Amino acid sequence: MIALNYEVKHIGKNKFSRPCYKLLPVKAYVVHYTANHGGTADNHFAYFNNLSGxxxxxxxxxxxxxxxxxxxLNEVAFHANERKVGPLIHSLKATAAYYPGGNxxxxxxxxxxxxxxxxxxxxDTIKRTILVIQKLYKQFGxxxxxxxxxxxxxxxxxxxVTDSKQWTKFLADVQKEEDEMQFSSPSLKAETELTLNSKARREIIVNAAVKAxxxxxxxxxxxxxxxxxxxLLGLAAKYIVDTNK
Ligand SMILES: [Zn+2]
Known part of the structure; x- marks a missing residue:
């Protein structure tokens, strides 16, 4: 298991890299790679801090x-808008007076x-990216x-892109790790148990178990x-694989 090691060190205001535009409510996480041989996170801090042109x-x-x-994370970054006709994902076609165009x-x-x-x-970079997304899940959903x-x-x-199976695995791992995290988190476990107490939840569990x-x-x-x-917990464990969905 690797550690998240999440550091915050913001670059200065810069019209080419950090325009200080307000980010609208977050709708998605976008994964990239730097395409920069051997460049570390710190290298990229320095690069974008001084970006020009x-x-x-x-x-x-x-x-x-x-x-x-x-x-x-409440400001815009310039990472996914090089397509002139706007994003292929419709829900991401956002616009604002200070940054028009569907972006x-x-x-x-x-x-x-x-x-x-x-x-x-x-x-380890891939694994850490999964941890980052799980952290964002908690902050933004x-x-x-x-x-x-x-x-x-x-x-x-x-x-x-060249090997879409790797991408599918990445997405599955975010979910898998997320599930493991839920089991290891006492507060989430308590929450799950609490939901068992609602009448509707009891019915759902019993009906699903009888059906199974x-x-x-x-x-x-x-x-x-x-x-x-x-x-209920016994029925859920025996007949329902995932009680959290
Ligand atoms: Zn990219």
């Missing part, structure tokens, strides 16, 4: 050692995976995750109100 940036840079937030940069957070010298993305490629057609992150093969008499117990939390 072209518009580019992203909120968070992830390398094999840490994650570095270089643009505040995914206005309502998404851009995360860059740093590339190794040999052009690959280190497994469980939102769609897109490749830059999905939004504008740019081949970014290239390894996730549990005895009909559980329905009677539910009706009589003699069913216990232990019964």
């Amino acid at each position: 072209r518009y580019a940036s992203a909120h968070i840079f992830v390398d094999r050692h840490k994650a570095l937030e270089i643009i505040p 995914a940069n206005l309502n998404s957070i851009g995360i860059e995976m740093c590339m190794e010298k040999d052009g690959t993305i280190h497994p 469980v939102l769609p995750i897109y490749r830059h490629y999905d939004i504008t057609g740019k081949k970014c992150p290239l390894p996730f 093969g549990a005895h009909e008499s559980w329905r009677q117990k539910l009706k009589e109100g003699t069913i216990t939390d232990a019964d």
Whole structure:
């Protein structure tokens, strides 16, 4: 298990990389890669802090050692708007008086995976990017995750475009790790148990369990109100794979 090592060090205001435009409510997370051989998160901080002559940036840079937030998460970064006709994902066609045009940069957070010298993305970098998205889930909610490629057609992150199985696995791992995190978090476990107490929740569990093969008499117990939390947890564990959905 690797550590998140999330650092915050914002670049200065810069019209090419940090225009200080307000970010609209976040609708998606966009994953990129730097396409820059051997460039670390710190290298990219320095690069975007001094950027001039072209518009580019992203909120968070992830390398094999840490994650570095270089643009505040309530501001726009220039990471997914090189397509003149606007984003391919309709829900990301945002617009604002200060930044008109229908633009995914206005309502998404851009995360860059740093590339190794040999052009690959280190497994720790990928793993850490998953942790970053899980952190963002807690801050902004469980939102769609897109490749830059999905939004504008740019081949970014290239390894996730040339081999879409890697991308599918990445998405599954975000979910998988998220599930593991839920089990390891006492507060979330308590929340899940609390939801078992609602009447509707009890009905859902019993009906699903009976449908999956549990005895009909559980329905009677539910009706009589003699069913216990232990019964419900037992039914859920035995007949329902995921009680949290
Ligand atoms: Zn990109």
